[in-house]
Amino acid sequence: MTSKIGKELIRLGGHDIEIREKLSAEGKLAGGYHPEMERIHKTNAKRLREIISDIGYPTISKVGVKASDAAWLIIQHSIGEPEFMKACYKMMVENSHDITKKNKAYLYDRIQVFQSRPQKYGTQLMTDGIPYPVEDKENLNSERKKANLPSLSEKEINQIPDPENIPEIDNRDEDYTVWRRKVGWI
Template sequence: MNDRLAQELMKLANYDLEVREKLSLEGKLSGGYHPDMEKVHKNNAQRLREMIKEIGFPTISKVGDKASDAAWLIIQHSIGEPDFMKQCYEMMNENRSDINLKNIAYLYDRIQVFQSRPQKYGTQLIPEGIYPVQNKENLNKEREAVHLPPLSSEKMSRILSPENIPEIDAKDEGYTIWRKKVGWV
């Protein structure tokens, strides 16, 4: 196991969360992608790219559970870099026996939502409820397969229909402009 990279991954992820908390307390996280948060995400993604070149994807056997989860957090937050997120999703899938399956599920869903596509596992929420899913009837089976708890009937009733996606996207013009600018759509 690579302890040096494990410690660095956890430090990068913790810094991300610290900046997020600070900006949240200051009321600066609403109204778009804050430049300070974007800078942290870009720097962390760049450093993770370097680590991947050095050791391959930071799987559990290479860096431990916590550091592998930290790598996932860095990827999950690299929202301004769609290609990087997609490449990491592929690497995680290739190493799925050595990755926390929940992390693969969350990343898949996040990528889908940014692309205006229904999610598979129901992990992504929006103010109106749960972002639309591909197959509501099989949702809890899909969740079980990646060790996510089932959604209750109440939560299932909060899942929006895939037909609502154009309406959801239309609510925030700035979000749509940003997604186009960075390459999500």
């Protein structure tokens, strides 16, 4: 049975996905952070902070799997709030036994990429579908297995570029770098 808070989290996460799909279908998600998406992400993060203040991190035992996953989606999309994302990651680590493992892996990688650091699990992809650089290609599938993520083929792993070959990592993408600086990632 899902609690009132659980139902609210599911609704908030669903609204995020619904608007994202609508804007994507209209071709409005290319070219930066869309203001409507940013507004939804900030509103959802604000509400999630209130929920966390009331009940702590929304773990599976507190709100159910779907609602805990929806809370993670809200965190994952709160890209304009680096300190919130980092604080939530710490809470996920503290509650590792009571969350979906792959969610923690995705959030770790997302934070790393926004900070211009290689990721651990290879969950964050470039526009061509190839993962951003990783910390350790040789042990990538071992790390993915620990997080309940599917293995990548040797070919896929070999396609992963080194950090110096990614504009977002080494600051060659000026607009992205300006945005990350503005919101506090760098």
